[in-house]
Amino acid sequence: xxxxxxxxxxxxKPSQTLSVTCTVSGGSISSGGYYxxxxxxxxxxxxxxxGHIFYSGNTYxxxxxxxxxxxxxxxxxxxxxxxxxxxxxxxxxMYYCARRAGYNYGYALDVWGQGTTVIVSx
Amino acid sequence: xxxxxQSPSSLSASVGDSVTITxxxxxxxxxxxxxxxxxxxxxxxxxxxxATTLQSGVPSRFSGSGSETDFTLTISNLQPEDFATYxxxxxxxxxxxxxxxxKLDIK
Numbered sequence: 001x002x003x004x005x006x007x008x009x010x011x012x013k014p015s016q017t018l019s020v021t022c023t024v025s026g027g028s029i030s031s032g033g034y035y036x037x038x039x040x041x042x043x044x045x046x047x048x049x050x051g052h053i054f055y056s057g058n059t060y061x062x063x064x065x066x067x068x069x070x071x072x073x074x075x076x077x078x079x080x081x082x083x084x085x086x087x088x089x090x091x092x093x094m095y096y097c098a099r100r101a102g103y104n105y106g107y108a109l110d111v112w113g114q115g116t117t118v119i120v121s122x
Numbered sequence: 123x124x125x126x127x128q129s130p131s132s133l134s135a136s137v138g139d140s141v142t143i144t145x146x147x148x149x150x151x152x153x154x155x156x157x158x159x160x161x162x163x164x165x166x167x168x169x170x171x172x173a174t175t176l177q178s179g180v181p182s183r184f185s186g187s188g189s190e191t192d193f194t195l196t197i198s199n200l201q202p203e204d205f206a207t208y209x210x211x212x213x214x215x216x217x218x219x220x221x222x223x224x225k226l227d228i229k
Contacts, residue, residue: 047158047166047209049218062217096165100213106172107213108156112165 002027004097004113011119012091018084018118022097029078030055035100036080037109038071040093048093052100053080087120094118124148124212128221134229139200143224145193145210154214155193157186160223161206169208170195202228 008020037052051061053071070083099111125148153173158166168177170186183198210221
């Protein structure tokens with residue numbers, strides 16, 4: 001079955017750009033029918049949807065982060081990535097990648113990576 | 123943004139009990155409501171999608187109901203592995219939003 005695995009730097013300095021990659025295994029990111037999503041969770045808090053991308057490159061972002069977020073896809077590597085610019089301490093969180101299922105599944109997030117912790121600190 | 127409000131924020135129950143968690147949307151989301159279970163240090167796991175449909179592999183003691191703005195997650199005959207945090211999420215309108223979570227612990 002499809003599995004997702006995040007990889008990232010762990011520690012990012014304030015004002016720099018956070019970059020996290022999600023590698024998809026057990027299936028093709030180009031198979032269609034799915035969007036590939038990023039979600040974050042601040043320590044001890046609820047979940048926040050960041051955005052998602054289709055394999056063709058079509059993206060949707062959370063307006064609260066839109067000016068700082070870029071999600072991209074590399075179909076040759078079966079990966080998609082998140083870049084968040086001008087980070088601050090408030091961006092310290094667990095970052096998850098997930099697969100968004102299609103209409104027949106209520107567009108739910110049905111497969112999740114294990115998450116990667118990103119700490120913003122000098 | 124559509125606000126999702128869960129209640130209660132936490133509750134305690136015993137093995138074998140039944141519990142109900144409520145999720146309210148700030149506007150109609152028809153049945154675009156999903157429920158997730160999250161255990162400490164783990165990623166969320168999809169339990170129910172489209173308000174009432176059980177995800178494959180999820181035990182039948184979990185059930186969901188509701189439409190428009192009011193939804194419930196019911197867990198019957200609680201098992202030790204069910205003690206976790208439960209979150210609702212609307213997939214009707216971007217930006218997707220989640221409830222703040224309900225922590226279920228052992229009494």
